[in-house]
Amino acid sequence: MSRLTDANIAIAYEIIGRYPRPKSALIPILHLAQEQDGYVAEDAMKHIAELVGVTPAEVFGTASFYEMFKFEPVGKYLLNICGTMSCALMGAEELMHHAEKRLGIKAGSTTPDGLITLEHAECQAACTEAPCLQVNYRYRFKMTPADLDTLIDDLAAGKLSDEIPSHGVLATVRQRIPAERGVGAVAPEKVNESPEWLDGKSAL
Amino acid sequence: MSTTESTPDQVETEVVIDPNAVSLTINGKTVAARKGELIIAAADRTSDFIPRFCYHPRMKPVGMCRQCLVEVEGPRGPMMVVSCMTPVAEGQVVHTETEQVKKAQEGILELLLANHPLDCPVCDKGGECPLQDQAFSHGPGESRYVEEKRHYEKPIAISDLVFLDRERCILCDRCTRFASEVAGDPLISFTHRGNNTQVLTFPDEPFASYFSGNTVQICPVGALTAKPYRFKARPWDLEETESTCTSCSVGCSTVIQSSRDQVLRFQGHDNDGANWGWLCDRGRFNFESINSDDRFTTPLVKEDASLVPTSWAKALEVAARTIRLAMSSQGANSVAILGGARLANEDARAWAMLASKLGITLHDAQLDDGLSTEVFNLPQATINDATSATTVILLGPDLKEELPVLYLRLRDAATKNRTRIIEFTTKASGLTRYAWKSLNYEPGAQVAAVNAALNDPEIAGQMRKGNVVVVLGRANLAESSDFTAQAYNAIAAAYPAVTVLPVLRRGNIRGAAAAGLTAGDNARNILTAASEGHIECLILLGADPLSDVPDLDLARRALASARNVIAVDTFPTASTLRADVVLPAAAYAERGGTTTNLEGHVLPLSQKITARGTSRPDWMIATELAEQLGADIGVESLNDLTAKDATPQVQQALSVAGSSAPERNSYDLRLVVSRKMYDNAVSTVTSPSLAHLSIGAGIYLNPRDIERLGASVGKDVKVSTSSKSVILTLHADETVLKGTAWVPFNQPGTDIRELLNADDLIVDVRVENLS
Ligand code: SF4
Numbered sequence: 001m002s003r004l005t006d007a008n009i010a011i012a013y014e015i016i017g018r019y020p021r022p023k024s025a026l027i028p029i030l031h032l033a034q035e036q037d038g039y040v041a042e043d044a045m046k047h048i049a050e051l052v053g054v055t056p057a058e059v060f061g062t063a064s065f066y067e068m069f070k071f072e073p074v075g076k077y078l079l080n081i082c083g084t085m086s087c088a089l090m091g092a093e094e095l096m097h098h099a100e101k102r103l104g105i106k107a108g109s110t111t112p113d114g115l116i117t118l119e120h121a122e123c124q125a126a127c128t129e130a131p132c133l134q135v136n137y138r139y140r141f142k143m144t145p146a147d148l149d150t151l152i153d154d155l156a157a158g159k160l161s162d163e164i165p166s167h168g169v170l171a172t173v174r175q176r177i178p179a180e181r182g183v184g185a186v187a188p189e190k191v192n193e194s195p196e197w198l199d200g201k202s203a204l
Numbered sequence: 205m206s207t208t209e210s211t212p213d214q215v216e217t218e219v220v221i222d223p224n225a226v227s228l229t230i231n232g233k234t235v236a237a238r239k240g241e242l243i244i245a246a247a248d249r250t251s252d253f254i255p256r257f258c259y260h261p262r263m264k265p266v267g268m269c270r271q272c273l274v275e276v277e278g279p280r281g282p283m284m285v286v287s288c289m290t291p292v293a294e295g296q297v298v299h300t301e302t303e304q305v306k307k308a309q310e311g312i313l314e315l316l317l318a319n320h321p322l323d324c325p326v327c328d329k330g331g332e333c334p335l336q337d338q339a340f341s342h343g344p345g346e347s348r349y350v351e352e353k354r355h356y357e358k359p360i361a362i363s364d365l366v367f368l369d370r371e372r373c374i375l376c377d378r379c380t381r382f383a384s385e386v387a388g389d390p391l392i393s394f395t396h397r398g399n400n401t402q403v404l405t406f407p408d409e410p411f412a413s414y415f416s417g418n419t420v421q422i423c424p425v426g427a428l429t430a431k432p433y434r435f436k437a438r439p440w441d442l443e444e445t446e447s448t449c450t451s452c453s454v455g456c457s458t459v460i461q462s463s464r465d466q467v468l469r470f471q472g473h474d475n476d477g478a479n480w481g482w483l484c485d486r487g488r489f490n491f492e493s494i495n496s497d498d499r500f501t502t503p504l505v506k507e508d509a510s511l512v513p514t515s516w517a518k519a520l521e522v523a524a525r526t527i528r529l530a531m532s533s534q535g536a537n538s539v540a541i542l543g544g545a546r547l548a549n550e551d552a553r554a555w556a557m558l559a560s561k562l563g564i565t566l567h568d569a570q571l572d573d574g575l576s577t578e579v580f581n582l583p584q585a586t587i588n589d590a591t592s593a594t595t596v597i598l599l600g601p602d603l604k605e606e607l608p609v610l611y612l613r614l615r616d617a618a619t620k621n622r623t624r625i626i627e628f629t630t631k632a633s634g635l636t637r638y639a640w641k642s643l644n645y646e647p648g649a650q651v652a653a654v655n656a657a658l659n660d661p662e663i664a665g666q667m668r669k670g671n672v673v674v675v676l677g678r679a680n681l682a683e684s685s686d687f688t689a690q691a692y693n694a695i696a697a698a699y700p701a702v703t704v705l706p707v708l709r710r711g712n713i714r715g716a717a718a719a720g721l722t723a724g725d726n727a728r729n730i731l732t733a734a735s736e737g738h739i740e741c742l743i744l745l746g747a748d749p750l751s752d753v754p755d756l757d758l759a760r761r762a763l764a765s766a767r768n769v770i771a772v773d774t775f776p777t778a779s780t781l782r783a784d785v786v787l788p789a790a791a792y793a794e795r796g797g798t799t800t801n802l803e804g805h806v807l808p809l810s811q812k813i814t815a816r817g818t819s820r821p822d823w824m825i826a827t828e829l830a831e832q833l834g835a836d837i838g839v840e841s842l843n844d845l846t847a848k849d850a851t852p853q854v855q856q857a858l859s860v861a862g863s864s865a866p867e868r869n870s871y872d873l874r875l876v877v878s879r880k881m882y883d884n885a886v887s888t889v890t891s892p893s894l895a896h897l898s899i900g901a902g903i904y905l906n907p908r909d910i911e912r913l914g915a916s917v918g919k920d921v922k923v924s925t926s927s928k929s930v931i932l933t934l935h936a937d938e939t940v941l942k943g944t945a946w947v948p949f950n951q952p953g954t955d956i957r958e959l960l961n962a963d964d965l966i967v968d969v970r971v972e973n974l975s
């Protein structure tokens with residue numbers, strides 16, 4: 001899909017302004033792009049490359065390290081069902097089968113209406129609450145197939161839209177740091193003196 | 205040094221202790237090193253080889269592969285360190301062959317091979333592969349890994365020239381480091397980092413770097429291969445010899461590799477003064493042109509308006525008769541020689557000797573597209589002088605396009621903060637990003653721009669800080685070179701200590717000048733004389749005026765009016781079509797000798813294969829022609845043509861005509877015509893891998909000018925001077941200075957030279973929409 005919208009460009013510049021080097025703003029702006037389109041589009045990566053002064057290949061190299069950045073369109077809700085040890089012992093496989101049947105898709109794909117993307121996940125660090133899953137990274141614990149049905153119904157009916165924003169939206173409130181509260185860090189290449197601890201190195 | 209009795213006549217010298225000298229022991233041997241040097245680099249000066257994959261002496265170390273582990277004794281016993289990241293220290297004790305080190309080397313190799321496909325039998329690198337070699341010399345011999353290996357589609361094209369096989373990649377970071385650190389084109393990157401780390405480009409942005417071939421050469425496995433060489437030969441079948449690239453005048457050291465009398469590959473060779481091992485893709489891959497079927501293989505003479513093959517005896521006889529006739533009827537001034545900058549020094553010298561023997565004074569090795577060769581008489585700088593200067597002033601072409609490896613060297617100097625670059629340019633060049641100051645000027649206003657800069661206190665302060673090197677060449681073919689000469693003189697007048705790195709681009713222009721081929725009249729006068737019917741015989745030495753002379757009309761009239769044309773060349777060109785006699789010359793790698801690079805260094809040219817057909821080296825052609833003419837030049841072999849050291853003339857300033865540019869009418873745009881790396885140059889268009897890489901003819905304007913004209917990008921526009929017009933496709937380029945128009949030279953498509961006139965100081969064009 002698309003480059004950043006004008007409103008998001010303004011936010012991107014605000015983010016860039018917080019860092020000594022524009023390049024350091026790469027990850028937060030990738031989040032911004034994912035928030036805009038639900039995934040990180042190729043055009044968005046090119047646009048980000050222009051904004052922070054690197055090449056698209058460098059943006060992609062960094063972004064593709066992170067599991068939570070998606071490069072293909074994702075449904076409004078990303079359903080991650082944990083399948084690691086504790087959850088597997090407590091019925092994760094059954095849960096996944098049920099989800100696949102109920103949604104009519106295989107893990108790794110998206111429902112035709114674009115509502116839900118189903119994915120297999122590794123341990124979500126909630127093993128005491130197994131089996132567990134996440135919807136756009138919001139937890140649901142000790143899930144039974146019946147619980148899953150209710151969850152899907154609620155998502156489809158829009159009942160959870162307050163609690164769970166669309167995929168890509170990290171928080172419903174955007175953090176704003178006024179300029180005077182910024183760190184005011186100097187670009188590293190402009191720093192001439194070494195920090196004190198570095199000078200100590202020669203003594204080693 | 206131990207004190208010994210000093211003999212009375214010995215002057216006592218103070219023993220200077222070098223504060224940067226470090227002494228360490230490697231496997232019990234004492235090694236002298238310098239502070240900051242890495243253990244692996246110090247070890248390379250001993251006989252103890254430390255295996256490595258990611259370390260490359262011309263790039264920053266990254267410690268990526270861990271193959272170079274060694275033991276260093278420390279206060280708590282021996283410690284394993286990566287020798288490519290650990291600097292030497294006084295008294296350091298290094299072991300590279302202990303049990304512990306061996307175990308580490310074997311372990312790393314086993315891990316590297318865990319996912320490696322081991323498809324050596326079908327891999328181009330097999331036989332010259334560091335992974336293969338070091339698995340053999342330092343590996344465990346067998347693997348405990350039985351699981352399935354990683355699989356990727358193999359290979360994928362990452363550019364027009366380079367293929368990537370990700371299964372073979374050992375993730376050493378050499379190619380990616382080269383791309384960002386050396387070439388400044390970070391178009392490849394590690395992606396999907398983690399278990400599936402792989403080198404990739406951005407989906408629709410290929411690795412279109414002018415220097416991509418270097419990654420193939422430095423890849424320590426067969427992951428990167430180059431289209432022109434894939435599956436052509438096995439390394440053990442290749443023969444090789446050192447030589448020098450003559451595609452431009454940087455003079456990069458190369459290795460020519462051939463098999464069965466066919467050149468198959470050029471590799472870069474590390475030369476500390478010039479190329480540091482790198483080559484540009486044009487220089488690396490245009491070996492293909494040597495093997496082209498288009499080459500002249502036998503002499504040709506004109507019969508009934510067409511060129512027909514003949515014997516050397518006949519061709520030489522016809523050529524000699526033509527020259528003799530011209531001389532006897534109209535005198536030596538009716539014979540002219542153009543070209544010579546593509547020849548070896550010996551060839552140029554032979555032709556120069558023949559010219560002087562016959563009294564021919566009309567000769568020039570440039571085609572009105574450079575600067576006066578007086579630039580070689582100015583106080584000279586070497587490439588290393590420039591890269592270690594405090595300030596470098598660029599008063600010439602875009603080096604990335606015309607002298608690519610010199611661009612790499614200056615980029616390196618600028619990014620490592622050794623050198624500040626002050627650039628005078630009409631649009632962004634390759635070095636603009638790295639320049640301390642990039643100052644724009646409109647054609648004709650170069651002198652004013654330079655004077656303004658010299659009066660700028662900040663710039664003046666910078667220039668007084670240390671030595672200043674001026675990189676001097678021809679930036680714009682649609683602007684009189686007199687402006688550049690004046691601009692240089694202004695700098696030299698204000699700072700008499702400046703030195704000059706002349707960047708005339710043709711391979712051996714400096715050698716041709718030293719041989720005396722440029723000492724005659726200049727090409728423009730010769731062509732004018734020809735166009736006026738004063739030239740009975742025009743001899744072209746690898747020169748193609750119809751393609752290279754900026755004033756196309758002048759070239760056309762000259763070639764039409766010259767009574768006879770003798771062409772000595774390797775390839776048919778627009779100009780050889782007009783020839784009455786064609787004498788086929790041996791190509792690069794088919795003849796030996798020397799070449800002189802832009803610094804004036806005489807560098808070797810090696811013969812690796814036999815000359816095609818009956819073609820022969822130019823010096824031989826000149827000698828034989830001399831014999832036919834009864835003008836003995838005393839040459840029997842190449843050895844008779846070795847340079848005699850001539851004392852260079854020294855001059856502080858260039859001769860100038862003092863021209864000044866007329867005002868520009870505000871409706872017009874001032875024209876800039878300059879070269880791109882890939883154009884219609886014969887060696888490029890006859891190399892199939894490079895032929896399609898040219899950007900094509902077009903006109904590039906500042907977006908604001910486009911808006912003002914109400915024109916649209918991608919559409920054809922009419923570009924006219926007061927007398928002529930051409931149609932070109934319009935492109936936007938925001939780095940093109942407002943009020944100017946940039947057109948790439950010698951590209952496929954409409955020829956901008958239709959609008960150029962040798963007498964114009966500048967060219968103003970009007971750009972209009974087609975109705
Ligand atoms: S492709 Fe070659 S040079 Fe590049 S990282 Fe892989 S092994 Fe190293």
Ligand code: SF4
Binds near residue numbers: 449
């Ligand atoms: S920079 Fe010039 S000399 Fe060097 S490889 Fe390229 S064309 Fe040849």
Ligand code: FES
Binds near residue numbers: 085122
């Ligand atoms: S195994 Fe499922 S959360 Fe840990």
Ligand code: FES
Binds near residue numbers: 257267271286289
């Ligand atoms: S060569 Fe030292 S870590 Fe690769």
